[in-house]
Amino acid sequence: MKLFAIGDLHLSLGDKVDKPMEIFGGQWVNHADRVREHFLSMVSPEDWVILCGDLSWALKAEDAMADLNWIKDLPGRKLLFKGNHDLWWQSTAKLNKAFEGENMFFLQNQALMLDFPDKRVAVAGTRGWTCPGDADFAAHDRKIYNREVLRLKMSLEAAKSMEPDEIVGVLHFPPTNDKKQGSDFTELMAEYGVKTCVYGHLHGRDAFGKGLQSTLNGVNYKLVSLDFLETCPLQII
Numbered sequence: 201m202k203l204f205a206i207g208d209l210h211l212s213l214g215d216k217v218d219k220p221m222e223i224f225g226g227q228w229v230n231h232a233d234r235v236r237e238h239f240l241s242m243v244s245p246e247d248w249v250i251l252c253g254d255l256s257w258a259l260k261a262e263d264a265m266a267d268l269n270w271i272k273d274l275p276g277r278k279l280l281f282k283g284n285h286d287l288w289w290q291s292t293a294k295l296n297k298a299f300e301g302e303n304m305f306f307l308q309n310q311a312l313m314l315d316f317p318d319k320r321v322a323v324a325g326t327r328g329w330t331c332p333g334d335a336d337f338a339a340h341d342r343k344i345y346n347r348e349v350l351r352l353k354m355s356l357e358a359a360k361s362m363e364p365d366e367i368v369g370v371l372h373f374p375p376t377n378d379k380k381q382g383s384d385f386t387e388l389m390a391e392y393g394v395k396t397c398v399y400g401h402l403h404g405r406d407a408f409g410k411g412l413q414s415t416l417n418g419v420n421y422k423l424v425s426l427d428f429l430e431t432c433p434l435q436i437i
Contacts, residue, residue, distance in 0.1 A: 201316055203323075204243060204276070204433035207252040207372065207400025208283070208426040209235065214266035219257035225404075227427045234431040236274060242433060243276040248314055249433060252400050252424060253283025253327060253372030261295070264288040268299070277303040279312060282327045283372040283401070307370075309351055311359035321437060322359035325370025326351040328385060328399070334377035348373075349384040356392040368436060369397035375421055378410040382417075390417035396436055400425035 211232060212219035221228035243249060255271065258264035271278060282289045289295065295306040305312055311324035329345045330337050337345075352371075359367050375385045375397060389397050395418075402411045402425050412421045424434050 202244075202247045202435055203250070203314065203321065203368070203437040204247065205250040205252060205370075205398040205422070205424045205436050206235070206426060206429055206433040207398070207424050208254045208403070209251065209267075209271070210254055210257060210285070210426070211267035211270060212257040213270055214258060214263050216263045217256070217258050217267075225427075227430065231426060231431055232270070235426070238432045239274045239276065242435075243274070245275055245277075247276040248279060249274075249276045250279045250281070250323065250368070250370055250398060250436070252281045252325070252370050252398055254285045254400065255280060255283065256288060257285065258288040261288045261290060268304070272299060272302050272304050278305065279323055279370075280304065280306045281325055281370050281372060282308060284327065307355070309354045309358075311355055311362065313362050313364060316437065319365035320362070321366045321368060322362050322364035323368045323370060324352075324355035324359035325397075326355055328352070328371035328373035328375070330373060331375075331377040331381075331383040331385070333379060333381050337377065345384075349388070352385060352388050356388055356394070360392055367392060367394045369394040369419070371397065371399040373401050374399055374411045374423075376412045380410075380412050386416055386419065389419045394419050396420045396422065398422045398424045398434075398436065403427055
């Protein structure tokens with residue numbers, strides 16, 4: 201039993217969604233096919249895979265179903281988190297009901313316990329947002345940032361209440377600004393004893409370098425955006 205992570209699938213398999221990713225460079229050519237090949241070769245049915253946001257380009261839930269069903273058919277048990285482009289994600293409860301019994305778990309303001317043979321691991325997280333001090337942070341970002349901080353705290357509190365041996369944190373946005381300075385997100389991760397935090401959102405070589413990819417206050421931060429991983433899920437546990 202293993203735990204993997206990858207973000208930013210950016211799927212558009214439905215008939216009503218036309219968003220070819222090839223325009224963003226060669227690393228995105230046939231990216232869905234390459235993701236599937238890696239899943240088939242690496243992930244077994246009892247494994248878990250964190251998908252940390254930007255799953256589908258669809259705008260409505262019904263239009264995202266082709267992408268979500270494609271994810272469902274991949275090997276392993278999936279933990280899905282919301283990204284900034286997942287505008288179709290309106291009701292977590294409805295999504296979980298729609299995929300009940302399909303090894304698809306949509307997480308928001310909550311945590312899920314994974315029982316490994318040698319330890320109990322709680323997975324918790326939220327979308328996150330651009331952090332204060334970032335070049336792109338504006339006054340209107342503060343409200344969204346504060347809300348996401350509260351959501352992370354709720355998720356980590358839920359994880360802590362499960363009394364796990366280890367907590368894995370999940371964000372879609374990077375946990376710090378582009379100067380890699382600490383944030384409320386990193387403070388909470390450290391406060392709740394998170395061992396590893398995965399995140400995505402950053403694309404392209406110039407952007408990769410702006411993401412924290414080291415240990416801060418005891419938490420190991422890992423960038424898992426699809427093009428950074430070259431479509432290959434990263435094994436966390």
